[in-house]
Amino acid sequence: MVQAHKLDLAYRSETGPVRKSNQDTIGTDEAAGIVIVADGMGGANGGEIASQLAVDLLMQYFADDERNPATESDRELQESLSVVNNAILEAAEQMPELQGMGTTLVLGMFDENHLRYAHVGDSRLYRLRNGKLTPLTRDHSLIEDMIDKQVFSSPLEAIEAGVPRNILSKAFGTAPNVKAEIAKTDIMAGDVYLFCSDGLTSIVSNEKIENELLSTDKNLIKRVDDLIENACNNGATDNISIVLVSIDKAA
């Protein structure tokens, strides 16, 4: 049985109390079911440019009527994403002061019954289902690589042992060939999806995020605002970007 779903979406990107500029970029298209959060890095405005370029190029692709991002193959999606990587590299080549700029990215593409998603770096996607928050992405970071190598058993243990959080093993624009991780999942009425930059997750615990998402007495944008406020009030040093998507039964 095909069950159609309806998306409700809220988002906000905040510079935060410490940084001078916002290097995060959010892209959304509610009608097309597209969500992107990109977290740029690099000096001389490089971070802003890298994340904006990534989001602009992808939004432009998905605006193309001939393309159906929800059904195209992983290879096709990977090729589209490699355009983003090449664009950042090429922009940096044209403007030497931007050398070293890059961006993380988490991208979601909803159709009526599925969510396809891709990510690079430490921007994340979570799902709240049946009252429980589950990460759907795993960071491309030194912490996760050390867990893979069985040096540590959990991110918490790694952080307590002094592993820096700011070292990524992958980001767009930092090497000629950067592959995103692509996956697909079903969606159900009642699900809430959280797309965010590490400005949220490095400060606010998963438990607190879960509690906030569970407060269904608040509308979505209020929950976004409260999460950002929570991060800002607890020592956020980075930009914070959040997109919440709630899945409802189609009327």
Place this chain on the structure above:
Amino acid sequence: MEKLVVLNSNDTLQEFPLEQKRVELGRDPANDLCLGDQSVSRHHASLVRIYTEYYLEDHRSTNGTRLNGQDIKKHMLKNGDVIEIGKYRLKFKKQQEKSDENDLDKTVVIQPSAPQRVPPAKPPKKPLTTKPGLAFIHYLAGPEKGQEAKLNRAFFTIGETGGDLALITKRHQGYYLLKLGGHTIPSVNGNSVRAGGVELTHGDQIVSGERQLEFLTGS
């Protein structure tokens, strides 16, 4: 390169450069760094490199391993850390990149290989269909006033980093104008560029910050 400096030893060895991925420390002569004192276990601890970082691991030694005075089982090392193994005190030294010192907020990406000159972007064939025809821009106002430029690259930027920056990309069968940076949104024929960019046609008037340009196609 990283090295260990022995702080309180009368032995001849004063410095030990960390050249290997894994360096074993202990009293046994088979260790990479042999610390010949009864206070040291035979296979006491090791240093392991992962990408550009090192961590210290104690091998259930009798007297334990301390890092800056704290007993540890496994811990990352940073420049200046002092490791205590038995009666030995070893300082971990790491050459810092100029501006990276202790900036834990700055995101760093591990380079899989040495940074290299980037080859020109090769966009995949599928998403970019047929090649668009020749196009030019003619600068009408701004620092490049009077100049003409051929759009012969996949990405052509207008403006300066740090200021208003726009980008013309060759995509599909045409050219698109995107905002790349800065505070003002570029416009085409008086209309602001929306997210995702605007397709350009012959004769379009572009304004990006202080620059005015005309987009021209054909030879």
